[in-house]
Amino acid sequence: MCCKGFLKVMMFIFNGSIFLAGAAILGVGVWVKVDSGSLLDVLNNLQNASSQLSQLANVSYLLIAVGAVLVVIGFLGCCGAVKESKCMLLTFFSIVLIIFIIEVAGAVVLFVFQGLADQLFRDVQDEVRKSLQREYGNEGSLTTIFNTTMEKFQCCGIQNYTDFDNSPFNKENGGLYPETCCNKTVTLGDCNLSEAEQSTVDNCLNKLVQLIEENALIIAAVALGIAALEIAAMVVSMVLYCQVGSKD
Numbered sequence: 348m349c350c351k352g353f354l355k356v357m358m359f360i361f362n363g364s365i366f367l368a369g370a371a372i373l374g375v376g377v378w379v380k381v382d383s384g385s386l387l388d389v390l391n392n393l394q395n396a397s398s399q400l401s402q403l404a405n406v407s408y409l410l411i412a413v414g415a416v417l418v419v420i421g422f423l424g425c426c427g428a429v430k431e432s433k434c435m436l437l438t439f440f441s442i443v444l445i446i447f448i449i450e451v452a453g454a455v456v457l458f459v460f461q462g463l464a465d466q467l468f469r470d471v472q473d474e475v476r477k478s479l480q481r482e483y484g485n486e487g488s489l490t491t492i493f494n495t496t497m498e499k500f501q502c503c504g505i506q507n508y509t510d511f512d513n514s515p516f517n518k519e520n521g522g523l524y525p526e527t528c529c530n531k532t533v534t535l536g537d538c539n540l541s542e543a544e545q546s547t548v549d550n551c552l553n554k555l556v557q558l559i560e561e562n563a564l565i566i567a568a569v570a571l572g573i574a575a576l577e578i579a580a581m582v583v584s585m586v587l588y589c590q591v592g593s594k595d
Contacts, residue, residue, distance in 0.1 A: 351590050354583050355428045361580060362424025362439075369417025376410025416442075424580070428587060436588040440581050447577045472552065476510050484516025493551075494525070500558075502551035503528035508543040 420442055427435030482489045497503060504510030508528040511517050517524065522540060529538035530546035538546075559566075 351587070354587055355431075358428035358580075358583055358587065359425050361576075362421045362428070364421075365417050366421025366425065369414045369419075369421055371414070372410055373414025373418060376408070376412075376414055416446075424584070427584070431587070431591045433588055433591050436584050436591070440584045440588070443577050443581050443584070447574070447581070450574070450577075472505055476505050479504065479510045480512060480514050483511055483514040484519060490516075496551055497525060497527040500551060500554040501527060501548070502554045503543075503548040504550055505552050506550050508546075508548075 420439060423435045423439040423442070426432065427439050478489060479493065483493060484490060493504075503525065508524045511524050511528070524538045524540075524543045526538050528546065528548055529542045530548055536542070
């Protein structure tokens with residue numbers, strides 16, 4: 348009985364945390380959907396040029412779906428443990444098992460079809476470059492986001508300074524480029540074509556890849572931790588399920 352009580356408390360705490368996290372993600376998803384001034388605006392501008400990006404523009408729906416699933420899982424886990432409901436515990440186990448299988452399958456697909464993922468990444472890269480040439484310099488979220496990114500990582504564009512050729516910024520400023528596209532130790536004046544060519548400023552794509560590589564170990568550890576928690580949750584739910592059955 349003592350062990351059973353301990354498992355019930357652990358299930359309640361664990362699934363209570365999942366419930367709160369799900370509620371927070373659900374709230375963020377609703378906020379992103381409602382807020383027209385968010386990153387969603389940029390993605391909506393890009394989706395006209397590429398069908399793949401139309402899915403990214405619906406990121407709010409993904410957040411809402413994930414949040415709703417977590418809320419349901421947390422609710423089933425908490426109530427199933429407290430009320431000792433075999434139906435809820437079995438449903439909780441089934442949902443977590445399905446999610447675990449999907450995660451494993453997704454990891455296998457990404458590993459096997461890495462070339463397809465690379466092609467999709469290049470397609471997205473090309474569409475972002477076209478959007479920069481079409482929109483950068485106008486008052487909008489695209490300009491703000493790229494200015495912030497380039498200043499933070501001291502990078503220039505997706506590929507290089509030519510991403511801004513014929514952009515509104517380039518045209519309105521007589522052929523100039525963003526200041527981050529020129530090396531400040533080399534550039535003496537404005538960041539024009541000559542100065543940009545002489546500068547050795549890395550592109551933001553390489554900076555992003557470098558950031559991911561530097562944190563790859565942390566990402567892998569988090570993924571393994573989530574998998575371990577899912578397995579532990581399934582084991583505990585089945586133990587409680589069996590104990591409830593033996594009690595009857």
